[in-house]
Amino acid sequence: MTTHTTNAPVTMLDTPPARKRPDWLRAPRAALALPAWAWLTAFFVAPVGMVLWFSFGYKPGIFGTHANDKLSLDRYAEALSPTFFTTFQNTLWVGVVGTIICLIISIPFAYWLALKAPISRRGILLAMVMVPFWTNFLIRTIGWQIILAPEGWFSDLLQVTGLTSAPLDILFTRTAVLIGVVYNYLPLMVLPLFVAFDRVGNDLREASKDLGAGRWATFTSVTLPLAKPGLIVGVLLVYIPLMGDYITATVLGGAKGNMAGQMVANQFQTAQNWALGSAMAVVLILTILTTAAIAFFIAWLATLPVRHRRRLVLGDDR
């Protein structure tokens, strides 16, 4: 009897042999991410590396696109020359202002959708945010070209109702590009913010009110800080593709709303100058990275006093 009982646990331990496999035979846990790593290496890291490499080369002749036998930083000097630099400035302006407008529109809307709108309607309201995505991006943008045309129906409507006295003069300007990008990228801001506000839920907000916080205090010190991850995701999801967008700028911007994406496309498609195009692409990538880093640093710095004041102290320090 006793031997049997002492033996039993041993056999129990023996049954799952896989778990007893020595550590060195076990596949590393990172293997789960192997497909993602392989994908990113082949289709992101390697191409970016190639772009970086091309950017140090030059264009050898009409039918050559790039050569790297002489390496230099000349293409960067060219990309940052005054003619092309203004386009980077314009792109940055559209990118920053566009993202801020998306943010200003999306925060109250997503807040309302996630916390105030009747739950039974939430699904359909969310679907309505998504519906424009069912139409092709280009078609939607060309639609704006017709709306904003000086003799389009919108311009006529404004004049008939007396809101303006002259035909609309927005098409083929930076304002038109701004309208276009805000329209095109708004859902990318609304959705992460909606998810973030939705996850905050009502419990913590009610607790905040029970403890005496007003509406504003609850929003700024409970809801918004908890929704911060969604806020960051939304800003990045809008800002990064917006900076590289060239369809909206081509369709609505005409000559005046030129963006860096178009310059890069011109270099690769028409000028066949991959070296200069690559240098421009690298400058664009660096601009996006630096400005995003600066923006987050400013946000971190600006909220520092608030976070310091509201620091939660658990237990007694004294």
Place this chain on the structure above:
Amino acid sequence: MSPQQPVRILASTAASRIIAQEYSRRRFLSFAAAAAGAGVLAACSSPSGEPAPGATGGALENNLSIYTWGDYDDPEVLTDFTAELGPDITLDSFNSNEEMISKLVAARGTSGYDIVVPTGPFIPQMIENGLLTKFNLDLLPNMKHVDPAFLGRDWDPNNDYSVIKAWGTTGFVYDKTKITRELKDWNDFLDAAQNEASGNFSVLDDPAPLLGLYFWSNGIDWNTTDPAHFDAAEDFLVNTLAPHISAFDSYPGGVAIPQAQQALMQSWNGDARIGILESEDPDRWQWVLGSPDTELWADNWAIAAGAPNPEAAHAFINYILDPEVSLRELDYNGYHTGVADIEDAARDAGIEMLDLIFFDDAQVETMHTQTITDMQQRIVEIWDKTKAAAGA
């Protein structure tokens, strides 16, 4: 997939075995190379020296891919071709020869396009760089309908690689309700562009005609290679004209004219005609042929190197050279197709606005074909800078 035509070689018994082995080995190698190439980025692979298999008159493939200028072919002609002969057509369009060539160069024979439509002067370099496949002229009997004046041009003297698709010229269209004075030539165009049409005018999104604006209006040969002329052109376009440009639009006839988006537009004649015909009020638009000098361009049907569907490509080109089909094309895109006696046919058919399609000898005299010179790179650079400056 259509059955492959067997290759027949007459040889001595002793040699035939070796040839057969060599042949199958080569086919295996080319197959292996193609399979390996698919795994590598197109840009990294080495250019293939082997010419692509041409057409032999075998069965047509199921597909045909055409890379051409925007809105250039009657959609009904394309669907009729598919209905009559079978191959489904995929269309893709480009804005400039440079764009088309860069895509072909980057793909090195794997672009997947069967038919491309280069403008004449670009053809010699395209041949030299192995971007085009030779025609099998036996499969193009309808070439006999082409007016001899448009055959054997200096870019392809024997029509081995290309045959005329359409030719046209560059001028401009203006809105008479916004520009009340009469504009007659390029100098008037540039003057209006900097005055009443400022911020309300577009130029073609194509490097050569942009430079042409400066050269034509100043009486300079637009094929000049004098660097001083280019410096002056750059200064004028980048510093003087660019701030007034509101769009770079190769096809104002598509949206800009029907929607009255611009007051003044540099335009190709056929596109201008489409736009004016589609406008609600055609009378407000005035077409002006560029003068004192302007462009004469001739676009050509050609078959891309490595075309996956060479039989269908030949069948299509032959189909479209038929005088009746050609007339439908002319009616649609408003360009002279180079087919003999088409002017009379168009007049008999009652096609509208013939003055934008056919030009008299005195007018043709002022039109000049572009030649590709060493300055090509500089032309594209100036165009680039003008675009950047216009957005400043």
